[in-house]
Amino acid sequence: MMAMSCKDGKMAMDNGKYVRYTPEQVEALERLYHDCPKPSSIRRQQLIRECPILSNIEPKQIKVWFQNRRCREKQRKEASRLQAVNRKLTAMNKLLMEENDRLQKQVSQLVYENGYFRQHTQNTTLATKDTSCESVVTSGQHHLTPQHPPRDASPAGLLSIAEETLAEFLSKATGTAVEWVQMPGMKPGPDSIGIVAISHGCTGVAARACGLVGLEPTRVAEILKDRPSWFRDCRAVDVLNVLPTANGGTIELLYMQLYAPTTLAPARDFWLLRYTSVMEDGSLVVCERSLSNTQNGPSMPPVQNFVRGEMLPSGYLIRPCEGGGSIIHIVDHLNLEAWSVPEVLRPLYESSTVLAQKTTMAALRQLRQIAQEVSHSNVTNWGRRPAALRALSQRLSRGFQ
Amino acid sequence: MMAMSCKDGKMAMDNGKYVRYTPEQVEALERLYHDCPKPSSIRRQQLIRECPILSNIEPKQIKVWFQNRRCREKQRKEASRLQAVNRKLTAMNKLLMEENDRLQKQVSQLVYENGYFRQHTQNTTLATKDTSCESVVTSGQHHLTPQHPPRDASPAGLLSIAEETLAEFLSKATGTAVEWVQMPGMKPGPDSIGIVAISHGCTGVAARACGLVGLEPTRVAEILKDRPSWFRDCRAVDVLNVLPTANGGTIELLYMQLYAPTTLAPARDFWLLRYTSVMEDGSLVVCERSLSNTQNGPSMPPVQNFVRGEMLPSGYLIRPCEGGGSIIHIVDHLNLEAWSVPEVLRPLYESSTVLAQKTTMAALRQLRQIAQEVSHSNVTNWGRRPAALRALSQRLSRGFQ
DNA sequence: TTCTAATAAGACGTAAGAAG
DNA sequence: CTTCTTACGTCTTATTAGAA
Numbered sequence A, B: 001m002m003a004m005s006c007k008d009g010k011m012a013m014d015n016g017k018y019v020r021y022t023p024e025q026v027e028a029l030e031r032l033y034h035d036c037p038k039p040s041s042i043r044r045q046q047l048i049r050e051c052p053i054l055s056n057i058e059p060k061q062i063k064v065w066f067q068n069r070r071c072r073e074k075q076r077k078e079a080s081r082l083q084a085v086n087r088k089l090t091a092m093n094k095l096l097m098e099e100n101d102r103l104q105k106q107v108s109q110l111v112y113e114n115g116y117f118r119q120h121t122q123n124t125t126l127a128t129k130d131t132s133c134e135s136v137v138t139s140g141q142h143h144l145t146p147q148h149p150p151r152d153a154s155p156a157g158l159l160s161i162a163e164e165t166l167a168e169f170l171s172k173a174t175g176t177a178v179e180w181v182q183m184p185g186m187k188p189g190p191d192s193i194g195i196v197a198i199s200h201g202c203t204g205v206a207a208r209a210c211g212l213v214g215l216e217p218t219r220v221a222e223i224l225k226d227r228p229s230w231f232r233d234c235r236a237v238d239v240l241n242v243l244p245t246a247n248g249g250t251i252e253l254l255y256m257q258l259y260a261p262t263t264l265a266p267a268r269d270f271w272l273l274r275y276t277s278v279m280e281d282g283s284l285v286v287c288e289r290s291l292s293n294t295q296n297g298p299s300m301p302p303v304q305n306f307v308r309g310e311m312l313p314s315g316y317l318i319r320p321c322e323g324g325g326s327i328i329h330i331v332d333h334l335n336l337e338a339w340s341v342p343e344v345l346r347p348l349y350e351s352s353t354v355l356a357q358k359t360t361m362a363a364l365r366q367l368r369q370i371a372q373e374v375s376h377s378n379v380t381n382w383g384r385r386p387a388a389l390r391a392l393s394q395r396l397s398r399g400f401q
Numbered sequence C: 001t002t003c004t005a006a007t008a009a010g011a012c013g014t015a016a017g018a019a020g
Numbered sequence D: 001c002t003t004c005t006t007a008c009g010t011c012t013t014a015t016t017a018g019a020a
Helices: A002-008 A023-035 A041-050 A059-122 A127-137 A139-144 A155-173 A217-225 A343-350 A352-380 A385-398 B002-008 B023-035 B041-050 B059-122 B127-137 B139-144 B155-173 B217-225 B343-350 B352-380 B385-398
Strands: A180-182 A195-199 A205-213 A234-244 A250-258 A267-278 A284-290 A306-308 A314-320 A326-335 B180-182 B195-199 B205-213 B234-244 B250-258 B267-278 B284-290 B306-308 B314-320 B326-335
Touching (some): A155 A205, A155 A250, A155 A267, A155 A326, A205 A352, B023 B059, B155 B314, B155 B326, B217 B314, B217 B326, B217 B352
Parallel strands (some): B267 B306
Antiparallel strands (some): A180 A195, A284 A314, B195 B205, B205 B326, B267 B284, B314 B326
16 A cells, blocks of 8 residues: 555656656757757657667656756746846946936036136127027026916916926926036946936026936825925925816925024025826926916915025926836926025025035935835845735635645 | 655655645745744744644655745845846936936037037137137147157157057047037937937047947957948058057057049048057057158058048047946047048038948947847857756766766 | 637646755 | 755646537
């Protein structure tokens, strides 16, 4: 009986032992595999007859050997393919980063040279030509704002402002509406926080950043909208009104207060419209701008001890990445009304670099940190659910045998 | 006796059958694994006692289960890690390419605006200021050439010219010595041949490209030096002299003939110095320039039916990539003496775009094609040697048992 | 012809032996 | 122990013979 049960075990070998094939056998099998990795059952029998070294291996074992061999090759091939792709992408990345760096240098050089030209041209007699040229360059923000019908606080009026804000934000984030120059000391790199640039020669101070984050777009928007949690100068953000739009977006009216950088100057407050929407390609956009009387939009009375600051179209463009994560573009563009502080303090209010460090990069840092926490907590209890689920499905398919 | 042989077979199971553990058992084991993936043998015995569902599994099996489980996790983790890296690199690539595109647009805009300013400034009274500014911008090539002691055809003289050529080539390839603008219709992308740019507002015509190639640097240099094999307009390249340099490089004196694009114009020939050298970082550089009387260098008499063309510092920078392959930068910079052809034909000699398409991109295409052929021939006889070698080593280690 | 059940073959995951 | 290998159970899919 025990003997029978042993044979039932289907080891199907003469001596009932687990054997490894001899190197000669393996070599013969490898050779055959090289010629034909997928022999039919007839071909396999033929092989056994033709090759004396394989004659003591059963047909079933041959079949299994070929199966396993194919499986091994597949696994190895996939792994090496992935590594090759990885190497190529890494190299491409390096090349692109260097090219980026070169372009940034070129841009900086051209922008400063340009500024020089412009400055000297203004002092001379090229007034008419100059305007025509400038309108080509600073295309976006200049001629979008003015010529609109009067707008009020009605939904239609707000939506009009919102859409305009969106367009202007995007042209700064991904277009050439602002002459961005490389942020001093910020080279793009795999370990850097992202690509950061600051404005040159536009009104107010502006900073721009883009980077990758391992979080879903909605989560990113959530985090970034909660400005007090990552922007240390942000004292409060109050949502005064929420207005859904027809296209599934949301318009909010916000009141925001920032701390003053020193006690010698009054703090700033802002009266903002925030527009959150989803674009056709699935990108999430959150953009903001100040509402002011000059636009014929709704207005907000001044608040004591606060100087009303202006936010020019700014925001976050959050694009989903295939395979999780997001590509994020941030633009911060403020006019901090430097005239209202003593002259020695004005650089604090007129420095794009300061804005980039305190706001734009702080946002990226916050996102990076949260993404890291999430990924770490994921790693610890990883690989547990799948097995349990599989076990359950097996149990179900067997009817709880 | 048969029963004994079955036990000898070490299947070590009650009924001698290959069994898979029940879903309940797997679930229990997974839970234990989650708490402690590497239990000691004492701990394992304890587990069997504590967990009634595992009581019919032998201690040895438990040990094996944990071993296999650890192995599986390791494999899975490695695979998912690779994939995650891949996703991240892909996203980073996308971001960098978009940023690149934006920067290229910005550069084009600035360069044209600049040209406009420069043109109009020259017509007015800013002569003194203008020079100071221009020297900042077109830094490299302008003020490197003139002030040198007279040089002759001696090794020292040639080396001096070669080193200068190298420096000027590099400043065009990786620096901002030339105002490169995006080649019309050439967007960088994963499927594109590389990043291609053409010159704006420098003497002669110039094109620049960079890209990745799956070939070793020495092989790349070999291919690129064999210009007639890939540059259809190249009629002949003769090496007249070869001179090794102290730093392991090579200086060659070449005579090159190009076909004329039409029969209405005479062909061009070139009298070139080519300098091949290895940089400290392992990069291979092949750079060339024309030798002409004006430099006090060696000279070459004119050839009948040929118009002597001028090659400004040009060349190939070939940097090895970790994991095989190369990053390649190409600069082609010619002065084709357009004055010598009828006016209607001059655009042919003055178009950087034509140069880029016929020379610079042709080089990249040739490399790409050869790399592809190599990789294909590799794939066909792949995975054969390792197995045979392994089998041999096994046989050796066993002493041909 | 089309549908269905039986069969075969392969992919995938995993238990356990072998070698280092 | 880890890594590789042999062998097997399970599930899926392609093929085919027989029935509607």
